[in-house]
Amino acid sequence: MRKTLIAGNWKMHGSQDSIKDLLNGITGQLDASMDSDILVCPPTIYIDSVKKQLENAPVAVGAQNVSEQDQGAFTGEVSGDMLRDFGVEYVLVGHSERRSLFNESDEIVAKKFAKALEHGIKPVLCIGETLEQRENGTTMAVIKQQIDAVIDFYGDRDVALDKISQAVIAYEPVWAIGTGMTATPEQAQDVHSSIRNYLAETSQDTADKIQILYGGSMKASNAEQLLAQRDIDGGLIGGASLKADEFIAICKKAG
Numbered sequence: 283m284r285k286t287l288i289a290g291n292w293k294m295h296g297s298q299d300s301i302k303d304l305l306n307g308i309t310g311q312l313d314a315s316m317d318s319d320i321l322v323c324p325p326t327i328y329i330d331s332v333k334k335q336l337e338n339a340p341v342a343v344g345a346q347n348v349s350e351q352d353q354g355a356f357t358g359e360v361s362g363d364m365l366r367d368f369g370v371e372y373v374l375v376g377h378s379e380r381r382s383l384f385n386e387s388d389e390i391v392a393k394k395f396a397k398a399l400e401h402g403i404k405p406v407l408c409i410g411e412t413l414e415q416r417e418n419g420t421t422m423a424v425i426k427q428q429i430d431a432v433i434d435f436y437g438d439r440d441v442a443l444d445k446i447s448q449a450v451i452a453y454e455p456v457w458a459i460g461t462g463m464t465a466t467p468e469q470a471q472d473v474h475s476s477i478r479n480y481l482a483e484t485s486q487d488t489a490d491k492i493q494i495l496y497g498g499s500m501k502a503s504n505a506e507q508l509l510a511q512r513d514i515d516g517g518l519i520g521g522a523s524l525k526a527d528e529f530i531a532i533c534k535k536a537g
């Protein structure tokens with residue numbers, strides 16, 4: 283039985299004051315009936331203070347990016363070691379904004395994925411197709427290519443699938459991110475089950491175990507139907523994770 287994970291990707295939003303309010307709003311509404319895992323991914327500079335503010339709360343803290351390097355002359359980068367040093371438990375890798383705006387190739391994403399695991403941080407591997415790719419009928423080809431980059435990095439399918447079993451996958455159709463255009467529950471379930479089937483070709487154990495989150499305009503009003511799908515194990519939420527009431531409402535829909 284896979285546990286549900288509700289994750290907030292705050293992207294480049296917030297200030298010390300607004301984050302304090304957001305966290306107070308979230309922690310003040312947590313209750314024992316929520317049995318999903320909860321994660322927030324603040325901008326890097328706020329990670330330390332968010333960790334401290336969440337010290338006694340059952341909410342994990344993740345980063346939005348990690349360097350594929352260990353240390354050295356890489357101005358502006360933050361390593362997996364540094365994130366671990368601050369107690370970071372998860373890191374997003376391959377978010378579509380990083381792929382498209384910061385030219386992160388499948389190969390770089392695979393290196394970041396491996397670097398995170400090397401440092402004991404759970405990577406959340408973000409994958410998904412553009413609208414053009416969906417309309418061309420290449421959704422699964424694109425997704426397989428994004429997963430294959432990680433498999434190729436390790437060179438051995440069994441080793442790679444074992445590594446993937448220690449991660450989380452987030453299916454985020456690019457056309458649904460920040461657009462208000464959500465994939466229908468059927469569209470999302472269709473891709474989620476195809477991802478699981480693809481992993482099962484090499485490792486049934488990994489396929490059974492891995493949490494596959496849906497991301498793309500998820501909000502309180504559509505979360506229930508999406509989360510009710512058999513292969514949707516949670517959400518990676520952007521805009522709606524910046525409002526405590528909305529985020530908590532999604533956590534409640536997750537059970």
Ligand SMILES: O=C(CO)COP(=O)(O)O
Nearest residue numbers: 291459460498499520521
């Ligand atoms: O990119 C996302 C989460 O990583 C989704 O963003 P929105 O929920 O704002 O569409």
